[in-house]
C-alpha cells in the first residue's frame with residue numbers, strides 16, 4: 001500500500017508541531033520509553049522517505065532530549081545515567097537526520113507554493129472569463145438595438161485584471177497564513193503530536209458533546225469572487241502590483257526558519273519551544289478516526305486470531321481465577337500501526353490484578369526485534385468486560401506514550417467477552433494522568449473516561465499473522 005503523499009509544509013510549521021512538554025509528576029521511566037518510541041517511529045518514517053513525519057518526530061525528540069527532560073526532577077538521578085547517554089546519542093542522530101531532511105523539505109515546499117500560485121492564477125483567469133460572459137450576452141441584446149458597447153467592454157476587462165493581488169492568490173496555499181490561526185495550549189500528553197481544529201465531537205459511547213478548542217479556520221471554498229484591492233500588512237509586503245505571473249517570492253526567508261539546535265554532547269538549552277500548534281489531519285491521519293479533541297489517530301491493525309490465541313494461553317490461569325496479561329507489539333509501516341506479536345511477560349496475578357515483572361527482559365526482546373508497543377491485553381477470569389480503576393491507570397501509561405494505544409479485555413464468562421478500549425481525550429486521559437490516588441481500587445469522577453474503540457476506523461481487525469512469545473518459560 002503506497003503512502004499517500006501529503007501536501008508539503010514548511011519546516012517552520014513542522015517545527016511548531018514538534019513542541020513537547022514534560023510533567024515532573026509523570027514517572028521519568030515513561031519519558032524514556034516515550035523517547036524511545038519517538039525515535040523508532042522517526043527512523044521508520046525517514047526510511048520510508050516520509051520526511052514530514054520524520055522531521056516532526058526527530059524534532060520532537062531533540063526538544064525532549066536537549067531541553068524538556070532537564071525540567072524533570074528525576075532526570076539527573078544517578079540510576080538514569082545509561083538512559084541519559086542513550087538520549088544524547090540519539091539526539092545527535094536526530095540532528096543529523098534533521099540537517100539532511102531540512103533542505104529537501106524546504107525545496108519541496110517552495111515548489112509546492114509556486115505550483116499553487118500558478119493554479120490559483122489560472123482559476124482566477126477562468127473566473128474572470130465567466131464573469132464577463134453575462135456582459136457579452138447583454139452586449140448582444142444591445143447590439144440588436146444598434147448600440148455598440150465595445151468601448152465599455154475594454155474598460156471592464158482592464159478593471160477586472162487590476163483586482164488581482166498576491167495576497168488573495170496565496171489565500172488557499174497551504175502553510176501560508178498559519179500564524180493567523182489560534183494555538184491551543186499544550187497538554188500533558190508526552191507523545192501527542194497534534195493540536196488541531198475540529199468541529200464539536202459527540203462521543204459514540206456516551207453521547208456527550210465535546211466542544212472543540214476552536215473551529216476550522218481554513219474551510220472557505222477554493223473558488224471565491226475576486227476581492228477589491230486592499231492594503232497589505234507589513235509582513236506580506238513582498239511583491240509588486242504586477243498582474244499576469246506573480247513574482248517568485250521566498251516564503252521561508254531565513255529569519256523565520258527555526259534553526260536546528262546545535263549539536264552538543266551535553267544538554268544545553270535551545271530555542272524557546274513554540275506554542276503547540278494545530279496540525280492538519282492529513283499530516284498524521286490514515287484512518288479518519290479522531291480523538292474527542294479532534295486529533296487524528298493512525299489506524300491500528302489487530303490480527304483476528306488475537307483473542308482466541310490469548311484466551312487459550314491464559315486458560316490455566318483463568319481456570320484458577322487468576323488474571324493474565326500480554327503486550328501488543330508490532331510495526332509501523334506507511335503510517336499504519338500493525339500488531340504482529342503478542343508478548344506474554346513474566347508476571348504475577350490475582351483474581352482482579354495482573355502485574356508484569358522483569359520489564360527489562362520485555363524491552364530487550366522488543367528492541368532486538370524492532371517491535372513498538374501498541375497496548376496490552378488482559379483477562380477478567382470472573383468479572384465482566386470493563387476497565388477497572390487500576391486498569392485505567394495502567395492504560396494511561398500506554399496512551400501517554402502513544403495516542404493510538406489500546407487496552408483489550410477478555411472476559412470469557414461474560415457477554416460481551418471481548419472489549420477494545422482507549423481513554424477519551426478529553427476528559428479521560430487528563431483525569432487519569434492527574435489522579436494521584438495510590439490505593440489499588442478507587443473511584444474516579446463520573447465522566448466518560450474511556451470508550452470502546454472496537455469496530456471504529458481507529459482499530460481494524462484483520463486476518464493477519466500473529467507471533468506469540470511467552471517470556472514466562
Ligand SMILES: [Zn+2]
Pocket residue numbers: 352378379380386387388391409
Ligand atoms: Zn482489568
Ligand SMILES: [Zn+2]
Pocket residue numbers: 389393432435436437442444
Ligand atoms: Zn485514579
